[in-house]
Amino acid sequence: MRSKTRILLWSLIFSVPFLFMELSILLSPFEFFPTWLLYLLSMMLGFAVVIAVSDFKIGAFVTVIGAVIATIAYFWAGKVVLQTFGSMPSLMATNLTSSSIVITASSLYVLAVLGNLIALLVLGFE
Amino acid sequence: MNFSFKRTIFFLIIAFVLFANLAIQIARFNSLTTFLRGLRVDISLVEFSTSTTSVDMKIRLKGESSVMQKGAYVSGVQLFLKIGFADLGYHRIVGNGGMIGRFKGKTFSSIENVKLTGYEMKNFETNFEKMPLRYSGYMIIHTLSGGHDLRSVMPIEGIIGREGS
Numbered sequence: 054m055r056s057k058t059r060i061l062l063w064s065l066i067f068s069v070p071f072l073f074m075e076l077s078i079l080l081s082p083f084e085f086f087p088t089w090l091l092y093l094l095s096m097m098l099g100f101a102v103v104i105a106v107s108d109f110k111i112g113a114f115v116t117v118i119g120a121v122i123a124t125i126a127y128f129w130a131g132k133v134v135l136q137t138f139g140s141m142p143s144l145m146a147t148n149l150t151s152s153s154i155v156i157t158a159s160s161l162y163v164l165a166v167l168g169n170l171i172a173l174l175v176l177g178f179e
Numbered sequence: 180m181n182f183s184f185k186r187t188i189f190f191l192i193i194a195f196v197l198f199a200n201l202a203i204q205i206a207r208f209n210s211l212t213t214f215l216r217g218l219r220v221d222i223s224l225v226e227f228s229t230s231t232t233s234v235d236m237k238i239r240l241k242g243e244s245s246v247m248q249k250g251a252y253v254s255g256v257q258l259f260l261k262i263g264f265a266d267l268g269y270h271r272i273v274g275n276g277g278m279i280g281r282f283k284g285k286t287f288s289s290i291e292n293v294k295l296t297g298y299e300m301k302n303f304e305t306n307f308e309k310m311p312l313r314y315s316g317y318m319i320i321h322t323l324s325g326g327h328d329l330r331s332v333m334p335i336e337g338i339i340g341r342e343g344s
Binding site: 069070074076077080082083084085086087094097098100101103104105107159167 | 183186189190192193194196197198200201203204205207211312324325326328329
């Protein structure tokens, strides 16, 4: 498989669990996993994606592109969910979450990159 | 490098764990909204006694939902009472220790006191026989989900029925 197609395909696959994490934070009043566990899982996801593609460079690219795709999807999904079920206060809260998700998504992304780096150190891929 | 399923297992397990977590959260969100949507509130007058300075009403607050919700309780009711077009004032019922009562199964029932004084009492006594008692206001409902105590405010409105008449 060509490298570009592979990166794009893996980015789409990576963006799905990343979107799950972001939506979990959106629905945090109903939380099942505490937030720190989500951040830990984000790190493990970054670790796992490097193992899955067995290349650090591709893994790191996949993490960036996947996080961006997931965040764009989050904006869309979060607005649809809240504008369908939400009342006026929650609509106003949407605007707040829209800006705060950038911070949340970057924190999740940074931890995923940390997982990438740990994979690089532990497994020593070229 | 070729694709190997063995290497993706770790990734798939984490993705599944995250999916399960999100599914539980959505189920909790959904159960709360169905609980609040199915909730019907009914207020009735049990009895009242008149003295020279005030009217003491005992009212029964009843809530019934179509589904069960774990750890749901009512912490307060704010009522704007009217008899016909005459004002009976604003009454805040908070119960003991900030809680009126919890839902047992699908239903909630509690008897509370409302005291009418001054012009409210006068309005009540002149109109009691002819006019229906109306209420509007808010009911504050709490539900426990996960580690959170979620507070929802529900608007309520209706006619206070009279028990035993």
